[in-house]
Amino acid sequence: MKFNKVLDEVKIYEAGKPIELVVREYGVDSKDIIKLASNENPYGTSPKVVKKIQEIATNMFMYPDDSMFQLKEALSNKYNVNSSNIIIGAGSDQIIEFAVHAKCNKDSKVLMSKTTFAMYEIYSKQAGATIIKTEDAKHNLEQFSKLYKEHKPDIVFLCLPNNPVGECLDTKDVYDFLSEVDEETLVIVDGAYQEYAAFKDENKKIKVDELISKFPNAIYLGTFSKAYALGGMRVGYGIGKKEVIQNFYKLRPPFNITTLSLAAAIEAIKDEEFVQECIAKNFDEMKRYEKFAKDRGFEYIESYTNFITIKFDDKYISSEIAQNLLQRGIIVRDLTSYSMNAIRITIGTNEQNTKVFENLDEVLDILK
Incomplete structure (x- = not known):
């Protein structure tokens, strides 16, 4: 059977390994498994x-409110924008899909960092677009600017903070870079981890109302999967100028999030105190990872997220480290597929992190 030729260039996205897989393949008791590979809120x-x-579980037989009025109102108050500036998706990656299909075809070009969220490239290639990447793993705006001027892409992706490096x-x-970009180029500012970055450093905070006011070709992406701890509910959103959002709506299927997902997001956004407490704990625990890396002579990337990337020297191979930890019931993300000899570890609870340090020390001793 023949399929669309553009799929020949598309790689399948590899999600973090589930707990059930570790139970099946390694016989580890599920209660002893620590999953720190998908950047979920451990609290x-x-x-x-x-x-x-x-309370509402008995209403599952009913379709959700497809206007998503209450959630949009809550987000409009949070970001000081109008409800007409907002579109809700099944995770923010569904909004990425809308954006790509709204702008791209086989003649399009899409610009992104060398190392960033894999779905940018996957969705772009599904549309037949050509991918343009910077040389640096981190966001290098000089390289972005040079490549932008050379290729005039239809879409630019900025992941702020950047996943998977942090x-x-x-x-x-x-803003300086965006001022150079033509208004016909859609700039997607992915703020999946913005709650963490804004907490750690005010200079990293994206003021969404200001962003879309200054740059009508920019769209901001947010999610309830990370700081709000609703990864299993799949709720994300995009915020942009009304004209942009209206075009995305032409691609949105009806009832694209569930009744329970909608209710969970509406309630979650009311409990900012809980979110801020989780974020504060995250950065307290991250200091332990930074000390661990320093004490052992490993380089790490300063992170503004709920994960940390630890890089290894030639004595170690990150895939072997990740595999050995997996066999012990500790799930982390190996970054070999991103051409990095490194692992990404979600910052867990105090107890989880202590267990990670103990096991990682043992694994490093075995592999050295």
Whole structure:
């Protein structure tokens, strides 16, 4: 059977390994497994969200409110924008899909960092677009500017902070770059981890109302999967000028998130105190990882997210480290596929992180 030829160039996205796989393949008891590969909030969902879901669970037979009025109102208040500036998706990656299909075809070009969220490239290639990448793994705006002027891409992706490496540009530098970009180029500012970056450094904070006011060709992406701990509910959103959002709506299927997902997101956004407590714990625990890396002579990338990337020298191979940890029931993300001899570790709870350090020391001793 023949399929669309553009699929020949598309790689399948590899999600973080699930707990169930480790139970099946390595015989580790599920209660002993620590999953630190998918950047989930290790403190779980707000108790207020759990209570709300329990209350409405009997309404699962009903379609959700497809206008998503309450959630849009909550987001419009949070970001000081109009509801007409907002579109809701099944995760923010669905908004990426809308954006790519709204702008791209086989003659299009898409610009992104060398090392960034894999779905940018996957969705772009599905549309037949040509991918243009910088040389640096981190966002290098000089390289972005040079490549932009050379190729005049239809879309530019900026991941702020950047997944999977964790670095983040200053907002001022981002605005300087955006001022060079033609209004016909769609700039996607992915803020999946913005809650973390804004907490750690005010200079990294994207003010969404300011962004879309200054740059009508920019769209901001947010998600409830990370700081709000709703990864299993799949709720994301895009915020941009009304004209942009209206065109995305032409690609949105009806009822694209569930009744329970919608209710969970509405309740989660009300409990900012819980979110801020989780973020504060995240950065307290991250200091332990930074010390661990320094004490052992490993380089790490300063992170503005809920994960940290630790790089290894020639004595170690990151895939072997990740595999040995996996066999012990600790799931981390090997970055070999990104041409990096490194692992990405989600910052867990105090207890989880202590276990990671103990096991990682043992694995390093075995492999040295």
